[in-house]
Amino acid sequence: MLNSHTPFERHRAGARQRGVSLLFALITLVALLLSTLALVRTVDTGALVLGNIGFKQDATAAADQATREAIDWLTANAASLNLDVSASGYYASNQQYDYVAGELNDSSKDDILLGPLDVTGNQAASSSTRQLVNWDGDSCASASSGSFAKCTLTPASTAAKINGNEAKFIIFRLCSKPGDFTINPTVVCSRPLSGTSGKATKRGELNYVDNARLTGTSSPFFRIVVRVKGARNTTSFTETIVHF
Numbered sequence: 001m002l003n004s005h006t007p008f009e010r011h012r013a014g015a016r017q018r019g020v021s022l023l024f025a026l027i028t029l030v031a032l033l034l035s036t037l038a039l040v041r042t043v044d045t046g047a048l049v050l051g052n053i054g055f056k057q058d059a060t061a062a063a064d065q066a067t068r069e070a071i072d073w074l075t076a077n078a079a080s081l082n083l084d085v086s087a088s089g090y091y092a093s094n095q096q097y098d099y100v101a102g103e104l105n106d107s108s109k110d111d112i113l114l115g116p117l118d119v120t121g122n123q124a125a126s127s128s129t130r131q132l133v134n135w136d137g138d139s140c141a142s143a144s145s146g147s148f149a150k151c152t153l154t155p156a157s158t159a160a161k162i163n164g165n166e167a168k169f170i171i172f173r174l175c176s177k178p179g180d181f182t183i184n185p186t187v188v189c190s191r192p193l194s195g196t197s198g199k200a201t202k203r204g205e206l207n208y209v210d211n212a213r214l215t216g217t218s219s220p221f222f223r224i225v226v227r228v229k230g231a232r233n234t235t236s237f238t239e240t241i242v243h244f
Contacts (some may be wrong), residue, residue, distance in 0.1 A: 006134050043062050057228040058165065059234050061167040062236075063226040063228045064238075065167070066158050067169065067224055073145050073171070074242070074244070076142075083178050083179075090170075093172070093177045094172060094173070094174050094176070095131045095174065096116070096117070118149070131150055132153065133151075134151050139151050166229045168227050173221075173223075174223055175190070181220065189220035190220060190221045191218055191220050192221070192243055193218075218243060223240075225239050
């Protein structure tokens with residue numbers, strides 16, 4: 001038997017079908033809206049990351065010029081590097097130990113361990129004994145200083161801003177304490193080895209009785225740490241080891 005529907009019943013069935021189509025259209029519209037928002041967010045995040053990378057590279061490039069200024073200072077003051085010049089950001093020791101002022105040549109005095117040098121202020125735990133650099137002149141307020149840290153090291157600023165970046169540097173002579181290492185045996189410095197002019201008559205021989213053909217007569221190593229602050233609070237730290 002054939003089923004027959006009245007025009008009113010056919011109209012109601014069509015209305016129900018159009019309601020289901022509208023529901024699917026709304027779901028599709030919401031899905032497209034969410035996809036668009038996700039795409040916009042991804043593009044914004046990518047642009048932000050690329051911008052931060054660009055600022056970081058610019059700050060790191062500025063650090064190279066600041067390092068050159070520090071090297072120029074070392075060259076110009078080569079005759080007076082045995083003592084601290086804190087006003088110029090120079091320290092004649094590695095700042096691992098404290099010493100008694102005016103008694104640099106007294107080997108009977110015990111050095112006081114200051115702890116490692118934490119140039120960023122966040123490399124070591126706040127409960128550890130360490131040395132901090134007062135980069136911002138605020139007594140290391142931005143560092144996790146704790147009660148065992150000393151914030152007494154002062155950096156020097158470059159002559160001018162570098163591409164709009166603020167650069168500061170601090171120099172450490174890699175010696176155990178200030179003083180003239182050539183006449184004071186208690187001043188131990190890290191120095192590169194230099195070759196002697198004598199010929200190696202026993203080439204290839206392993207003999208610990210013979211005198212060494214390498215001597216440590218060159219100048220100490222100097223550690224130059226540079227901090228650069230750029231746009232969006234971008235901060236870059238670089239470290240360079242030099243000797244003359």
